[in-house]
Structures are given as C-alpha cells and as structure tokens.
Amino acid sequence: MKTLVINSGSSSIKYKLFDMESEAVLAAGVIERIGEESSKLEHKKYPGTEREGKTEQNDRVANHEEGLGKVVALLTDADYGVIRDRAEIDAVGHRVVHGGEAFHAPTVIDDSTIAAIEANASLAPLHNPANLTGIKVAREMFKDVPQVAIFDTAFHQSMPAKAYQYAIPYALYKELGIRRYGFHGTSHRYVTKKAAALLGKKEDEVNLITVHLGNGSSMSAIKNGKCVDTSLGMTPLAGLVMGTRCGDIDPAVHAFLAKQKGMSIEEIDTLFNKESGLKGICGMNDMRDIHTAREKGDAQAQLAVDMLTYRNKKYIGSYLAVLGRVDAIVFTAGIGENDSDVRALSLEGLENFGIEVDQTKNGERKKEARFINTESSTVKVMIVPTDEELEIAQQTMEIVGQ
Numbered sequence: 001m002k003t004l005v006i007n008s009g010s011s012s013i014k015y016k017l018f019d020m021e022s023e024a025v026l027a028a029g030v031i032e033r034i035g036e037e038s039s040k041l042e043h044k045k046y047p048g049t050e051r052e053g054k055t056e057q058n059d060r061v062a063n064h065e066e067g068l069g070k071v072v073a074l075l076t077d078a079d080y081g082v083i084r085d086r087a088e089i090d091a092v093g094h095r096v097v098h099g100g101e102a103f104h105a106p107t108v109i110d111d112s113t114i115a116a117i118e119a120n121a122s123l124a125p126l127h128n129p130a131n132l133t134g135i136k137v138a139r140e141m142f143k144d145v146p147q148v149a150i151f152d153t154a155f156h157q158s159m160p161a162k163a164y165q166y167a168i169p170y171a172l173y174k175e176l177g178i179r180r181y182g183f184h185g186t187s188h189r190y191v192t193k194k195a196a197a198l199l200g201k202k203e204d205e206v207n208l209i210t211v212h213l214g215n216g217s218s219m220s221a222i223k224n225g226k227c228v229d230t231s232l233g234m235t236p237l238a239g240l241v242m243g244t245r246c247g248d249i250d251p252a253v254h255a256f257l258a259k260q261k262g263m264s265i266e267e268i269d270t271l272f273n274k275e276s277g278l279k280g281i282c283g284m285n286d287m288r289d290i291h292t293a294r295e296k297g298d299a300q301a302q303l304a305v306d307m308l309t310y311r312n313k314k315y316i317g318s319y320l321a322v323l324g325r326v327d328a329i330v331f332t333a334g335i336g337e338n339d340s341d342v343r344a345l346s347l348e349g350l351e352n353f354g355i356e357v358d359q360t361k362n363g364e365r366k367k368e369a370r371f372i373n374t375e376s377s378t379v380k381v382m383i384v385p386t387d388e389e390l391e392i393a394q395q396t397m398e399i400v401g402q
C-alpha cells in the first residue's frame, strides 16, 4: 500500500509518499510560491529505492492543479520517480488545520466533508480554504483513490468543557464557536503513541505532558492517552512563548494598543502573531541564533530564553496539577528535540515534583527517541522526534484499511 500525504497551503504544496508496509518514505518535496512570478519545486526520492535523486525546478507554477500535476509527473518520472503509474497510489491523506467541533477523527473526504470544512473556514480563514484547494485538486487527479482528511484539532476534541470553554458569555460559544480547539494534534497524538510504546504501556494507560516546541509551540495534558487540556486556543496564538507569537497575554492589551497607538484590529493581530514572541523580545526567532547571541552576552536574547522557559515551566506545573499522576514529560519538534538548554531550563527546580533531568543524557545529540531523566526521577523525561506526515499516513490507513 502506498499513501500520499498532502499539506496544501495558500501558495504551497508539501507532499510525502510512504510505503505503508515498511512505513518508509519513498519520495518527498515541496512547491513554494505557487501563482507568483517564479515558483520553486524541490523533490527528493529516498535511498532504498532504485536510484537516489534530488531535483529542483524554478518554472512558474500557476496554480495548485498545475502544481499537483508536476508532483505526479515527478513521482512517475524515469529518473526521479518511485512509481510507474499514479494508479499505484492507494490512498491520499490531507492535512486540514481546523476541524472545529465537527471532526474528532480522520474522515473520508466526500462532498459533505468538504462542506463541513468550508463551514469551519471562519475559524481558520488563512488555512482551511488553502487546505481545501489541495483536496479539490487531488480529488480530480486521483478520482478513484480514497482520500482522508486529518485535522490538527481532532486529537484535542476529547477535552472536557471546563478546559475548552472561555469565561465569556456562553451565547458566543453557541453562536460563533468561540472556544479552545488546540492545534498540532497530529504531533501530540504521534508522540503519545511512541512514548506509550517506549514506556511499555498501552496508549490508554499513559498520562503525559507532551511539549511540542517549534516555530509554533504547544503543550498538552494527556490522561489515559487522551488530550484533556492544551495550550493553543481558538487560534494558534495562545499559550507558550513562540517564535513570533506572544502566547498568553492580558486580552485588554488589545484595546489599550488600539486606544494609545490608534492601531487597527488587523495591525494588532499582525503584531501579536508576527512581531511578538522571541522576535519581539530580542529581534530573532531562531533558537540557534538566540543561543549564540546570549553566549556573547546579549541581555535581550537571555531574557527571551528566560521568558520562554519560564512560561514552559508554568504550563508544566499546571498540567502536573491537572493530571495528578504523570508518567512522562515528552519533548518534541525543532526546539524540543534539539535544544538541551531549553529542556533543562524548562524543568529546572522541579525535583520536588519527581522530575530530574540527567544532564549528560540531555546533552547527547541523537536522532532516536530516548529517555533523559535520572535513575531516581519518578517522572520520566523523554525526547520523541515527531513525524506528522507519518501520523497522517497511518491515520489515513486506519480508515482506508478498514
């Protein structure tokens, strides 16, 4: 069985083709700047197939239809391809950002699924229409192939109302769906499964705090394998300090800025989403640059790291309280997997809660999932590299294989 995973953005298509028997990646790539004057396509077929190959093209790709056509041409290409015919693709899995309350699980795409995703567009106006463009084009291109939508929000639909409701008039929830949905669900689910396996427990037996720290970041409280709370909200702006997003902030700052600086709603939205977080504090949003700067004595870079790790710690503390018993704290994504300083500082001083990091293990650079706690730590601390595309492919097969 071969599954194609598609993540369609407004001007991009990311794709990965998996052989689901071995779960090996056969080929992967990305097209960027679709519809602009010059586009960029990068495609790679992976070792283990007949020939290794990487190619880059810079011809203009006018729209998603043309883009997906190029993807299929490359997947079946004599030099760069890995299949002879598109008919070898058995299933297509699509990432969809916002499933609202309609979607708790991966869902086969039919006309009613598309209508329901469209109905959620107001909750993710930048993402859902872009995801739908990819879905519509793929349905045309792979007419008889089952296609499945995997929602970033679905894993968090198990949260109880006390965790997902905002304390504003309830009628607004009813009328507009204003509530916490959470995102990065595919990643939180993937590392939950992996961590459970490494802990030697069933998925429905584990209590975890999963810590996804990338450009966008979120933390989830997992009870018996299900999400009971998460840090992102109705939109991906809430919670932790992120690369360019502020995370939690007094909502009254919005009105204050509007009054004091005459800023529009759109300007404030951009400020909080694109100019804040690490970037807002020290002018940089890549952790590697920030560490280099703080090592040279840059006080703003130090403050940015202090703020990010302090916020992480506050969330870990609150999720310890939510869960009562925690088997493991699981770090994942770009920062979570690679940044030993952020991991150490986020857990510093939590020994009384049974959390002890082994600094030698924490400092080791390895690709595989592993434990970094001391022998005496009652809560395990883990690094589990995330793989959202594989999770999408696996969830697609769960549905298609039935």
Ligand code: ADP
Pocket (backbone or CB within 6 Å): 213, 214, 215, 216, 243, 285, 286, 287, 288, 333, 334, 335, 338, 339
């Ligand atoms: P996205 O949210 O875009 O998927 P990633 O999960 O790939 O992002 O994380 C990207 C971030 O990870 C980068 O902006 C950088 O801050 C951080 N990162 C990547 N590699 C390292 C590293 N070796 N050390 C510290 N931080 C890193």
